[in-house]
Amino acid sequence: MSTADRRTNKHSAPSLHQQVFVSLARTEATLHDALDRVLVPRGLSLTQYNVLRILRGAGAEGLCRNEVGERLITRMPDVTRLLDRMEAADLVTRSRSTDDRRLVNTMLTKKGLTLVNDLDHEVDQLHRSQLDHLSAADLRTLVRLLDAARSKS
């Protein structure tokens, strides 16, 4: 675009790269919203649900705060208060490590584990219903291209 165009409404058609970005954002928002409609009635945000799944995968030893943050999908600079809220809801419990007293291990409570196990089926059903009009080959292609799309970052 030339300097003379800077104060006009003229702008070029979106490039293929931009189409990818917009389509990606729209699809993520659509699927995210639908999942929220399952999680919010249970008092969970998507981030909190991800923490439950992360901690379930970690087993009884739990994980320290930074390990939880690293495994989260979205960058989350305030894991402390996220875990505070989940501790207040009796979903997780924390205990300071004796090995390294800087570390605080967080693990699921029985209530948290039951909740995330209960949600497995409902969430899987939702994802299936949202995507069952695509073939397995298409889904595998989609995952492959999505993974490739972020491989540079």
Place this chain on the structure above:
Amino acid sequence: MSTADRRTNKHSAPSLHQQVFVSLARTEATLHDALDRVLVPRGLSLTQYNVLRILRGAGAEGLCRNEVGERLITRMPDVTRLLDRMEAADLVTRSRSTDDRRLVNTMLTKKGLTLVNDLDHEVDQLHRSQLDHLSAADLRTLVRLLDAARSKS
């Protein structure tokens, strides 16, 4: 999963549908974060940038609040204060319609138009650099599958 498993850490491997959801969320977060690093130094959130592009596309007449909200990528129940902040930053201006006095038309200021035009090149360069290791055919396939993935919702 059987009832007996509800309080265990046993859970099945993620289905293909779940892999799509996770990969989609991760890729969106990665690309979103990179774009934020371009926009935040200019004082913009991604949503505000989208509003600028929406209003540029609308031309001099502008759009009313609900029309802006409908065109946004993510559901946004508080467009009023979003536009308040952009008006305070002198990016948009508002005027109540005389035809239907319920409507308030929002349009870009000269500053807002210049800003969004200036960002075009930088944003496009970013998107290209993030995705230039994928072929055009792959990008077209990605857009097609992403569009298909949200077609049911």
Place this chain on the structure above:
DNA sequence: TGACAATAGGTGTTGCAACACTCATATTAC
């Protein structure tokens, strides 16, 4: 025409997210 519903916009409040900063503990260098 006058009551009532529908639409558009705005507001009050609450809770969460992001930033910078501090404190405690552990590791490293000398």
Place this chain on the structure above:
DNA sequence: GTAATATGAGTGTTGCAACACCTATTGTCA
């Protein structure tokens, strides 16, 4: 062994987002 650095966790503050609710204007229909 002590000082300096690095790492992990938590806190104070600010701003934005989401929810419910309210007001003004328009449209609908008896």
